[in-house]
Amino acid sequence: xxxxxxxxxxxxxxxxxxxxxxxxxxxxxxxxxxxxxxxxxxxxxxxxxxxxxxxxxxxxxxxxxxxxxxxxxxxxxxxxxxxxxxxxxxxxxxxxxxxxxxxxxxxxxxxxxxxxxxxxxxxxxxxxxxxxxxxxxxxxxxxxxxxxxxxxxxxxxxxxxxxxxxxxxxxxxxxxxxxxxxxxxxxxxxxxxxxxxxxxxxxxxxxxxxxxxxxxxxxxxxxxxxxxxxxxxxxxxxxxxxxxxxxxxxxxxxxxxxxxxxxxxxxxxxxxxxxxxxxxxxxxxxxxxxxxxxxxxxxxxxxxxxxxxxxxxxxxxxxxxxxxxxxxxxxxxxxxxxxxxxxxxxxxxxxxxxxxxxxxxxxxxxxxxxxxxxxxxxxxxxxxxxxxxxxxxxxxxxxxxxxxxxxxxxxxxxxxxxxxxxxxxxxxxxxxxxxxxxxxxxxxxxxxxxxxxxxxxxxxxxxxxxxxxxxxxxxxxxxxxxxxxxxxxxxxxxxxxxxxxxxxxxxxxxxxxxxxxxxxxxxxxxxxxxxxxxxxxxxxxxxxxxxxx
Amino acid sequence: xxxxxxxxxxxxxxxxxxxxxxxxxxxxxxxxxxxxxxxxxxxxxxxxxxxxxxxxxxxxxxxxxxxxxxxxxxxxxxxxxxxxxxxxxxxxxxxxxxxxxxxxxxxxxxxxxxxxxxxxxxxxxxxxxxxxxxxxxxxxxxxxxxxxxxxxxxxxxxxxxxxxxxxxxxxxxxxxxxxxxxxxxxxxxxxxxxxxxxxxxxxxxxxxxxxxxxxxxxxxxxxxxxxxxxxxxxxxxxxxxxxxxxxxxxxxxxxxxxxxxxxxxxxxxxxxxxxxxxxxxxxxxxxxxxxxxxxxxxxxxxxxxxxxxxxxxxxxxxxxxxxxxxxxxxxxxxxxxxxxxxxxxxxxxxxxxxxxxxxxxxxxxxxxxxxxxxxxxxxxxxxxxxxxxxxxxxxxxxxxxxxxxxxxxxxxxxxxxxxxxxxxxxxxxxxxx
Numbered sequence: 001x002x003x004x005x006x007x008x009x010x011x012x013x014x015x016x017x018x019x020x021x022x023x024x025x026x027x028x029x030x031x032x033x034x035x036x037x038x039x040x041x042x043x044x045x046x047x048x049x050x051x052x053x054x055x056x057x058x059x060x061x062x063x064x065x066x067x068x069x070x071x072x073x074x075x076x077x078x079x080x081x082x083x084x085x086x087x088x089x090x091x092x093x094x095x096x097x098x099x100x101x102x103x104x105x106x107x108x109x110x111x112x113x114x115x116x117x118x119x120x121x122x123x124x125x126x127x128x129x130x131x132x133x134x135x136x137x138x139x140x141x142x143x144x145x146x147x148x149x150x151x152x153x154x155x156x157x158x159x160x161x162x163x164x165x166x167x168x169x170x171x172x173x174x175x176x177x178x179x180x181x182x183x184x185x186x187x188x189x190x191x192x193x194x195x196x197x198x199x200x201x202x203x204x205x206x207x208x209x210x211x212x213x214x215x216x217x218x219x220x221x222x223x224x225x226x227x228x229x230x231x232x233x234x235x236x237x238x239x240x241x242x243x244x245x246x247x248x249x250x251x252x253x254x255x256x257x258x259x260x261x262x263x264x265x266x267x268x269x270x271x272x273x274x275x276x277x278x279x280x281x282x283x284x285x286x287x288x289x290x291x292x293x294x295x296x297x298x299x300x301x302x303x304x305x306x307x308x309x310x311x312x313x314x315x316x317x318x319x320x321x322x323x324x325x326x327x328x329x330x331x332x333x334x335x336x337x338x339x340x341x342x343x344x345x346x347x348x349x350x351x352x353x354x355x356x357x358x359x360x361x362x363x364x365x366x367x368x369x370x371x372x373x374x375x376x377x378x379x380x381x382x383x384x385x386x387x388x389x390x391x392x393x394x395x396x397x398x399x400x401x402x403x404x405x406x407x408x409x410x411x412x413x414x415x416x417x418x419x420x421x422x423x424x425x426x427x428x429x430x431x432x433x434x435x436x437x438x439x440x441x442x443x444x445x446x447x448x449x450x451x452x453x454x455x456x457x458x459x460x461x462x463x464x465x466x467x468x469x470x471x472x473x474x475x476x477x478x479x480x481x482x483x484x485x486x487x488x489x490x491x492x493x494x495x496x497x498x499x500x501x502x503x504x505x506x507x508x509x510x511x512x513x514x515x516x517x518x519x520x521x522x523x524x525x526x527x528x529x530x531x532x533x534x535x536x537x538x539x540x541x542x543x544x545x546x547x548x549x
Numbered sequence: 550x551x552x553x554x555x556x557x558x559x560x561x562x563x564x565x566x567x568x569x570x571x572x573x574x575x576x577x578x579x580x581x582x583x584x585x586x587x588x589x590x591x592x593x594x595x596x597x598x599x600x601x602x603x604x605x606x607x608x609x610x611x612x613x614x615x616x617x618x619x620x621x622x623x624x625x626x627x628x629x630x631x632x633x634x635x636x637x638x639x640x641x642x643x644x645x646x647x648x649x650x651x652x653x654x655x656x657x658x659x660x661x662x663x664x665x666x667x668x669x670x671x672x673x674x675x676x677x678x679x680x681x682x683x684x685x686x687x688x689x690x691x692x693x694x695x696x697x698x699x700x701x702x703x704x705x706x707x708x709x710x711x712x713x714x715x716x717x718x719x720x721x722x723x724x725x726x727x728x729x730x731x732x733x734x735x736x737x738x739x740x741x742x743x744x745x746x747x748x749x750x751x752x753x754x755x756x757x758x759x760x761x762x763x764x765x766x767x768x769x770x771x772x773x774x775x776x777x778x779x780x781x782x783x784x785x786x787x788x789x790x791x792x793x794x795x796x797x798x799x800x801x802x803x804x805x806x807x808x809x810x811x812x813x814x815x816x817x818x819x820x821x822x823x824x825x826x827x828x829x830x831x832x833x834x835x836x837x838x839x840x841x842x843x844x845x846x847x848x849x850x851x852x853x854x855x856x857x858x859x860x861x862x863x864x865x866x867x868x869x870x871x872x873x874x875x876x877x878x879x880x881x882x883x884x885x886x887x888x889x890x891x892x893x894x895x896x897x898x899x900x901x902x903x904x905x906x907x908x909x910x911x912x913x914x915x916x917x918x919x920x921x922x923x924x925x926x927x928x929x930x931x932x933x934x935x936x937x938x939x940x941x942x943x944x945x946x947x948x949x950x951x952x953x954x955x956x957x958x959x960x961x962x963x964x965x966x967x968x969x970x971x972x973x974x975x976x977x978x979x980x981x982x
Contacts, residue, residue, distance in 0.1 A: 043741035043949055044896040057936065057946055063741050093947070096933040100902035133926060136909040159895060178736060178895070181719070183905035185895035 002068045002080035010079075015068055019061035019083055020048055030085055031094060031123045033208045034160040035062040038265045038367075039169055045160050047123070049093050053082040058093055061085075091127065098128035104139040106155045114210030116223030120158065141186065146176070147195030149215050149269065150204060154186050157211035163187060163203040170266060170367045173197040187211070198363055198371060201272040205255050206265075216273055217253045221245075226252055230528045231471040232460060233271035234329065234377040234453045238370060239462030240267040241528070244275075244454065244473035251275050251454060251473060259529055261466060268363075268371050278452045281412045281436035286479045288447040295447065300481070304493045306446055310404060310429045311494045322350040323397060323427070325407035326386045328357065328376035331458025331470055332518070333507040334483035335378070335385040338408060341487055343388065345495035352386050353393030355420060358413055372463055375413065377470075380461035384517065394423055403427050406490070408483070409434035409441060411453065416440060433486055450483045451476055457504050458484070459518075459526065461533065467521045468530035555805040556781075556789045557765050561649035567684050569691040572652035578697060580768035581656055584663060585705035588771070593664040597767065599775035601787045605642075606632055606723075606760035607835070607865045608951075609786070609854040615757060616665050618747035625754040629662050629670040630732065633685075633761050634716050634723040636675055637836035638888060639868030642791035643761035645803045647674070647681040650765070651688035655711070657764030659702065660771060662709050665757055669710050673728050676718040685713055720892035724950045725750075725758040727894065738896045739950035762791055783809030786853035786864075794820040796871035797827065809853040816847075816871055827873040831966070835865025837885050838955035840962035862962070878970045882963040883911040889956040897948040903934040904956055911960075914971060917978030924971050927964050931957035 001012045006019070006028050013022045021037075023030045033045035041063050049058040053075055061083070069080045076082065084090065102124060109115040141154035164176045164187065175195045179188035189195055195203070204212045226245040233240040233254070240263035243255040254275060256267040287303040288295035298306070311322070324342040326335060342350045362373035376382075383389065390396055397403065405427040416424070416439045424430055424443045432444035435452040451457075457472045476482070481489075484507045491497045501507050505523060512519040517533045525531060565571030572578070584593060598613030619627055631654065635643040646654055662670050672689075674682050689711055692698040700708045714732055721727045722737040729751050731737040750756025766788055770778045779787045786808035792815055795801045799821030806815065812834060816822070823829055829844040834852065840862040842850070850860055857864045872881065890904035907930055913919050935957020936947040946954055964971055 041741065042738075042896070044738075044898070046898050046947060049947070060741070063743070097898050100898045100906075100933070103902050103906060134906065136906075136913070158898070159901065161896075178738075180895075182890060182893035182895040182901055185901070 002066050003078060004066055004081040004083065005076075005079050006083045007085055013066055016065055019050060019052070019059075019064045019066060019081070022066060023061065023083075023085070028085060030061050031119070031127060032062060033119060033158055034162065036162050036165075036206055036265075039162060039165040039206075042161060042165070045158065046097050047094065049090060049097075051084040051087050051090055053084075058090065094123070094127040095129050098124050099133070101158050102128065102132065103134045104155065105158075106138065106140075108156075111219070112156065112210040113213055113218060114156075114207075114223075118210055119208040120156075120210075139183070144188075145194070145215075146187075146189050146203075146212070147200050149273070150195050150200055151213045151215055151218065152187055153211050153213060156209050157187060158209055159185060159187075160208060161187075162206045162208070163212060166199075166203055166206060167195070167197070170202070170365065170369065171197045171199040172366045173199075175200075176203070198268045198270065199266060199365070199369065201269045202256060202266045214253065216276075221247060221252045228255075229471055229473040230257060230469075231473055232377075232468045232530075233267060233274070234460070234470065235271045235274045235375065236372040237374040237377060237379055237463040238263065238372050239377055239460060239466065239468050239530075240271055241468070241530075242267055242271065246473050249474040249477075251279075257528075261530065262462065262464075262468070264369060266369055268369075270371065275454060277412050278436070278454060281438075283436055284434060284441065284447055284449050285477070287449050288444075290445045298446075300479070300489075303446060303448060304489055307431065307490060308493045310431075311406075311490075321403055322346045323393070323403055323405040324350055324352045325405065326352055326354050326382055326389065327408040327410045328354070328374075328379040328382040329410045329413075329453070330378065330382075330408050330483055331456055331460060331504075332378065332381040332385060332467070333458040333504050333511060334408065334487060335381055336511040336515070337484045337487035337491070337507060339385045339387075341406075341491050341495070342386070345491055345497070351390050351393065351396065352388060353390045353396075354382065354386075355410060355414065355416075358410065374463060376410070377462070378460040380463060380465060381459075384461065384515065385511075394419060397423075404429045404431075406431045407433070407440060407444075409438055409450075412436055412438060414438055414440060416443075433483065435480070448486050449480050450486060451480050455480065456483065459508065459521065459523070462530075465533045466530045467518065467526050467533060469523055469526055469528065471528075553789075553806055556769055557646065557653065557762070557791060558649070558803070558805045561645070566649050567651055567688065569652060569688070569695060569697075572650060576772070577652055577768075578656055580771040581659055581697070582703060584660060584771055585703055585707065590664045590666060593660060593771070596775050597664070597770060600770045600778040601775075602763065602766055602770060602778065603786060603788075603854060604760055605762035605766070605790070605866075607637070607838075607863075609864060612759065612763055615747060616661075618745065619665055619755045619757070620748060623755055626669065627665050627667040628751045628754055628756040629658060629665065629667040630725075630728065630751065630756060630758045631658055631670065631672040631761060631764055632723065632725065632728060632758050633672055633674040633678070633681075634728060635678075635761070635866070636720045636723050637838060637866045637868055638885075639793060639795050639833060639870040640836050640866040641793050641795075642803050642867065644678060644681060645791070646761050646765050647678065647685055651681075651685050652692070653765045653768060654761050655688060655692055655697070657759075657767035658711065659697065659709055660767045661757065661759060661764060663707055665755075667757070668708050669712070671732060671751075672711065672713045673722070673732055674713060674715055675723075676716045682713065682715055689713060719894075720888075721894045721950070721952060724952065726950060728758060729756060738894050739952075741949050782807035783851060783853055785809060785851075785855040790852070790867060792819075792852065793866075793868045794871065795869070796832075797824045797873040797876070798822065798871045799824055806852075809851045809856070812842075812847045812850045812852055812869070815852065815869060820869075820871065823871065823873050827875065829871065830874045830876055831872045831878065833868065833870040833959070835863050836868035837870065837888065837959055839863045839865045840958045841966060843966050862958075878963055878967040879911070879915055879974050882960060882967075883908070883915050885963075886911050886956070886960055889952075889960075893952065893956070897953065899934045900948045900953045900956065903930055903953075906930060907934075907956070907960060914974050914978075917974065919971075919975045919978055921972065921975055923975070924964060924968065928961060931961040931964075935961070 032048040043060040043063045048061045050061045167176045229244045241257040241259040286297040289298040358375045363371040433448040434441045560575045603609045722731045726739040727737045746756045790808045804819040890908045893904045895901040935954040
């Protein structure tokens with residue numbers, strides 16, 4: 001392994017990696033714009049120039065690979081390369097490049113969405129000069145729509161072409177190109193093809209400046225007001241890692257979070273803009289009970305009393321009176337509790353079913369990014385914790401038989417067909433645990449108020465068997481109680497248990513005790529990058545990583 | 550000035566010099582026959598190496614050495630590209646060769662392809678060369694018809710296809726990596742090196758890009774031997790060279806002389822001196838990308854790669870542009886800056902932004918609105934684009950391709966060497982206001 005020295009730091013690096021990668025790995029700052037680890041190297045921004053001993057001129061660190069020198073040619077007797085990132089000449093060069101970049105830049109940071117997370121701003125502050133020597137009029141162009149969700153502000157663009165390369169190398173859709181030449185060149189779309197692919201939103205993420213803007217977020221908030229929570233996307237079974245930005249319990253935007261075992265650097269637009277579904281939904285704000293054809297609020301105590309009255313009676317009745325409808329949208333912890341309730345308390349009087357999985361078209365990009373056809377986040381977890389799931393529940397349960405039903409609602413995506421609607425209507429008493437007035441909730445006799453996907457906390461198992469942390473990005477509203485807690489109360493009430501879990505961690509630990517695949521998969525251990533299930537010996541890296549390498 | 554018998558342009562005055570029969574009548578394709586009969590590819594490389602042939606496109610890289618960079622163990626095909634995208638201002642030598650003796654270049658291409666084991670060669674011809682393209686097409690057609698191209702050339706077992714590709718008129722596509730990108734069907738944005746084209750060029754396969762004139766030299770080297778070729782010109786650079794003389798001279802045109810000829814000889818003898826007997830003021834020795842030389846700097850200056858770089862300029866494409874005493878240097882400088890701002894591909898930050906900035910500043914000075922400060926700023930900006938920090942170390946170049954230097958060099962030299970005129974413009978502006 002080559003031994004190199006960057007400034008004063010000795011580093012042993014893999015042969016063949018670039019100086020910039022080595023510096024990034026060691027957290028030595030070399031500023032850059034056009035480089036992106038997932039994209040090809042063009043070396044055009046000239047920001048990452050460094051001094052390398054023995055080279056006559058400054059080198060772009062993004063395209064300088066580190067090799068091994070024969071022993072007699074080692075620098076200082078032992079180094080394969082000596083890199084300097086803080087010399088006068090390097091600093092001056094950065095200053096010069098920034099001066100060029102800012103010549104025509106409008107300096108409109110006060111109204112720019114990128115302000116606060118802008119590399120042009122940061123580097124100018126750190127490496128740039130305080131005044132401009134440009135006396136002429138700036139080049140001004142109007143903003144344009146590149147696609148239905150992406151606007152470009154040409155004046156802020158620094159022509160790093162990350163977005164162009166993204167549409168060529170990652171999405172493979174080729175919508176973007178550089179129009180014209182030299183000083184008047186600009187990022188543009190072809191006349192008949194707008195930037196509307198399933199990954200289009202990522203160009204906003206990878207834009208190092210405020211040139212590419214989201215129509216969804218533009219001028220809505222400032223970066224420093226937002227709190228970022230590391231979580232995972234729940235819109236398909238891939239489980240992409242995301243950052244959820246919110247302020248005062250309102251979500252403003254979602255960004256991709258790097259995870260080479262899952263999604264690489266990107267997320268799809270379904271997930272990116274998906275959170276609006278929960279905002280738009282008709283919300284439930286309290287437990288509700290059916291009364292005179294409508295619903296009226298009921299306290300949690302009242303709701304539990306109702307449950308006791310309905311369910312404890314049936315404990316002694318005939319076989320299979322209770323139907324549990326589990327949901328692949330819920331966390332492992334909730335499903336674990338739900339399985340316990342059904343299998344340990346109601347035992348053979350119960351049957352666990354599920355609604356048909358929500359499926360849509362599957363998308364594979366050549367770069368390895370994929371969107372699963374399974375649009376529920378936790379099918380694996382559902383099958384793990386409710387192993388006795390009855391597939392043909394409609395046929396199994398004879399129509400008209402007196403039954404009780406406890407359903408975990410799939411949420412706003414769930415549509416009910418006639419068959420299922422009549423199935424639920426035929427229930428004597430239907431308890432639905434949900435956060436919105438979904439078609440299923442409308443049929444309920446009792447609605448238990450659970451958290452929405454952005455409020456849930458727990459683990460989810462993606463389709464590769466990777467356990468990931470679903471971290472709540474907004475806190476629970478007034479009367480909402482965590483799903484696992486509601487089920488625990490259900491167990492305590494109906495089954496006379498004395499479970500006293502105070503947090504999802506405790507449920508998680510208990511779950512690990514009972515399901516060996518999940519043993520030791522605590523929140524602390526899985527962290528923000530997730531871990532594969534125990535019985536999967538090697539994690540199966542998603543193809544995304546391979547494409548990146 | 551010793552009389553020199555032209556080699557490349559010896560027969561161009563014949564009516565039929567551009568046809569196959571015309572070329573064959575004067576000994577054309579003899580070198581090819583000789584090569585196929587007597588030489589192995591390695592021997593061809595050795596011969597070219599021994600001849601000290603340096604690329605005529607501008608950089609002056611030894612051709613044989615370049616061939617040697619091709620990986621021996623590569624399983625990828627090798628490509629040859631003839632760079633006929635001649636677009637340097639003041640340069641029109643390749644155009645003459647394409648017009649008058651396209652077969653000489655084709656023969657050179659076949660020789661080069663044989664040496665580097667290439668079976669598909671391209672000619673990237675400048676889009677504006679319409680007439681030349683027609684002639685070249687005809688020549689290639691003739692070559693195919695007589696088995697000089699195609700399968701089993703002249704019974705040697707060597708196959709070669711030649712494809713002509715017309716550019717779309719961008720200066721930057723004359724840069725080898727820009728050319729390769731353009732040939733691949735992409736935007737003509739130079740690709741970052743390394744890897745160099747000899748390792749990964751066209752379609753990421755080993756590729757040699759050679760200038761028309763370089764290729765035209767090859768048949769003569771094989772015919773008459775490396776020693777003969779080496780004997781022409783000076784020690785520092787050998788072989789014949791086409792010089793393009795333009796500007797305020799009596800006889801502008803292309804002249805063939807050995808490398809290392811005196812610049813004064815070219816201007817005053819071959820070029821016939823300046824129009825109306827005016828005084829020489831300045832001259833570009835190698836196209837508009839080279840640093841300009843003042844009249845007092847050219848005495849005894851020899852036109853070869855090393856002498857000119859010692860004089861802080863370059864041979865480049867040997868496009869000699871002569872300016873007389875009446876020429877307004879500020880206006881020429883602005884004109885050149887405009888050209889480069891227009892042709893900058895826009896990829897690298899310094900070149901994209903810097904070239905236009907220079908035009909704006911020069912324009913301001915030209916309009917009489919400049920200040921003395923602007924003159925210093927031009928120095929700084931050109932340094933920032935082209936990085937002309939230390940000539941002795943050769944430590945210049947801050948962009949992906951040499952375009953940055955090509956802008957910075959001439960403009961800086963104008964302001965440096967004719968500072969008085971720039972100051973006069975500034976002063977004039979002050980007076981008016």
